[in-house]
């Protein structure tokens with residue numbers, strides 16, 4: 001079981017906010033999340049639920065002057081991320097933790113060839129001559145099933161398709177020796193077929209390297225197909241977590257059920273596409289009780305109080321923050 005493996009990322013009771021004119025955006029509120037060695041963990045939720053902030057904070061990539069931590073800690077590979085020096089974070093990101101973003105064009109310099117960019121990154125991480133680094137770049141591209149690696153190395157980013165650019169970035173993510181790769185909506189900009197190829201390659205590479213992956217997505221279909229465990233986030237809180245198969249076959253939170261009902265596959269299978277009515281709450285003034293209650297068709301008076309995360313009796317690895325579900329004890 002994942003819980004007995006070594007944790008590579010541990011987020012404990014994390015609450016943080018962005019000061020803004022006239023108040024603060026409470027982007028994360030009591031988030032608990034962990035990723036163990038070698039597992040693929042999905043973080044899913046609608047836009048604005050706090051997925052990107054969680055991943056950027058975990059990597060130490062949010063400028064400290066932009067936010068305030070109210071409580072909690074983040075431990076990434078034994079590093080206390082919220083208190084680590086910038087040089088510690090830079091070293092960690094270079095070697096043992098990598099991040100892949102949605103739009104590879106912003107991560108790649110448009111004015112330089114792929115080869116020169118890859119060689120530079122590889123040489124920052126390893127003591128190699130230019131030609132050895134170029135050979136290594138070609139090898140890494142080969143691992144991403146790029147047959148004509150030398151040709152790709154000669155190209156500029158704009159000369160490659162979106163899927164090919166993303167493969168280059170995944171290859172680079174594995175050029176160190178990452179214990180964890182955080183991928184934030186890595187394939188949202190790609191069409192479905194290419195998306196599947198790229199995610200399949202990411203999973204294959206991660207397995208070969210023994211690396212864990214935290215996959216941020218708004219798509220339950222991606223969660224179903226590629227992850228071992230899942231965290232469902234809503235309005236800066238984790239509302240449900242557990243093994244992917246268990247959570248998707250027996251979703252306990254009304255929000256998780258709504259996300260599943262909104263899956264486009266259901267619409268093409270004949271059922272209507274159920275967009276979730278209403279919108280995410282304004283995080284400058286979040287609801288005191290269950291944040292989903294204002295949109296929840298099943299809401300009861302008790303939902304005016306905030307529900308704690310509780311593990312389910314039937315499945316101890318499955319936890320939910322909902323008063324309407326019989327829980328066992330606080331998770």
Ligand SMILES: Nc1ncnc2c1ncn2[C@@H]1O[C@H](COP(=O)(O)OP(=O)(O)OP(=O)(O)O)[C@@H](O)[C@H]1O
Pocket residue numbers: 018020025027045046047048049050051052053054066218283
């Ligand atoms: N620098 C910032 N200043 C103020 N508010 C911010 C800042 N960055 C993020 N937020 C707010 O924090 C909340 C969480 O944002 P986040 O980007 O993590 O959501 P998300 O779930 O990743 O959504 P998306 O899929 O659109 O990226 C949102 O309300 C967002 O507006």
